Amino acid sequence: MPDSMMTTAASLRHSPFDPLHLAVRTQDGLQGAGIGLIPRDFRGLVTLRVDLDREPTARQAVTDATGLDLPTAPNTAASQDRLSVLWLGPDEWLFVVDDPAPDAGADLQTKLTGLLEGVFAQVVDVSGAQAAIGVTGPDAREVLERAVPLDMHPRSFQPGQVKHTLFGRHTGVSLHLKDDQPTLDLYCRRSFTGYVWRYLEDCAKGAETTLAVLADR
Amino acid sequence: MLLIPCPYCGARTENEFAYGGEAHKVRPEHPEEVSDEAWADYLFLQKNTNGTYYERWVHAHGCRRWFNLVRDTLTNQVHGAYKIEEEPPKVDETTYV
Numbered sequence: 359m360p361d362s363m364m365t366t367a368a369s370l371r372h373s374p375f376d377p378l379h380l381a382v383r384t385q386d387g388l389q390g391a392g393i394g395l396i397p398r399d400f401r402g403l404v405t406l407r408v409d410l411d412r413e414p415t416a417r418q419a420v421t422d423a424t425g426l427d428l429p430t431a432p433n434t435a436a437s438q439d440r441l442s443v444l445w446l447g448p449d450e451w452l453f454v455v456d457d458p459a460p461d462a463g464a465d466l467q468t469k470l471t472g473l474l475e476g477v478f479a480q481v482v483d484v485s486g487a488q489a490a491i492g493v494t495g496p497d498a499r500e501v502l503e504r505a506v507p508l509d510m511h512p513r514s515f516q517p518g519q520v521k522h523t524l525f526g527r528h529t530g531v532s533l534h535l536k537d538d539q540p541t542l543d544l545y546c547r548r549s550f551t552g553y554v555w556r557y558l559e560d561c562a563k564g565a566e567t568t569l570a571v572l573a574d575r
Numbered sequence: 576m577l578l579i580p581c582p583y584c585g586a587r588t589e590n591e592f593a594y595g596g597e598a599h600k601v602r603p604e605h606p607e608e609v610s611d612e613a614w615a616d617y618l619f620l621q622k623n624t625n626g627t628y629y630e631r632w633v634h635a636h637g638c639r640r641w642f643n644l645v646r647d648t649l650t651n652q653v654h655g656a657y658k659i660e661e662e663p664p665k666v667d668e669t670t671y672v
């Protein structure tokens with residue numbers, strides 16, 4: 359079979375950002391823009407549900423599988439290299455593999471499931487269910503404040519924190535603040551990618567700042 | 576808009592939450608044995624207090640956990656939130672007539 363007819367897991371994937379036609383607008387760096395959005399395509403996403411009071415061994419198993427200690431403090435996240443784990447609730451976490459490889463989520467799911475053998479827990483690969491948007495730039499907090507009811511001020515939203523909230527009028531998102539730049543990752547339902555992206559463009563207009571589309575590395 | 580102190584996530588605005596009605600209603604242990612009237616009471620009738628009220632909320636767009644809240648239904652003052660398995664906080668209860 360000629361190469362052009364080969365289908366692979368990677369070539370069959372459709373990006374949730376395709377309908378936004380971002381390629382023609384993508385630039386290197388902010389170049390003076392107040393906010394930059396980054397289409398973070400195809401990250402590996404895995405949810406874990408386990409009650410640590412009933413299954414205390416799960417914590418060590420997760421550390422063995424990932425090198426990360428499960429964050430048990432509400433609204434917090436832990437990161438190491440290309441892996442992050444976000445607190446979603448008292449018995450629920452989201453793992454993010456910062457790697458667009460087609461098997462990134464499935465590989466982590468297999469690894470976690472193996473080490474949690476015999477533990478009453480649930481591990482689900484949700485890579486195809488959610489989309490990630492990177493948000494950065496000096497006006498990022500001000501623009502986001504127009505879209506979510508959270509207090510985005512540094513006094514109440516600090517690096518290392520993750521918050522789940524209502525975005526616009528219709529959908530829930532997770533916001534992971536990674537540093538003071540600020541740099542954030544926003545996770546939304548895949549089918550809401552266009553809504554969230556365009557809403558942020560409107561918010562940037564409202565905040566009278568310029569928005570840049572930045573390359574995903 | 577109410578600022579609701581989720582016992583897990585901390586204070587968040589009301590539009591992240593959904594309402595669940597009166598708290599501490601006891602479900603009949605054997606629903607198939609109670610009369611239609613008693614079952615309808617359990618399902619549909621609420622105290623609807625004008626004053627200090629114990630009610631259920633769910634943090635729908637946050638941690639998605641159910642919890643209880645003590646709120647004054649006239650003034651909207653929130654006296655506190657507590658987890659489902661916890662005892663309610665001690666508050667001076669008020670009922671307006």
Ligand SMILES: [Zn+2]
Nearest residue numbers: 581584634638
């Ligand atoms: Zn909550």
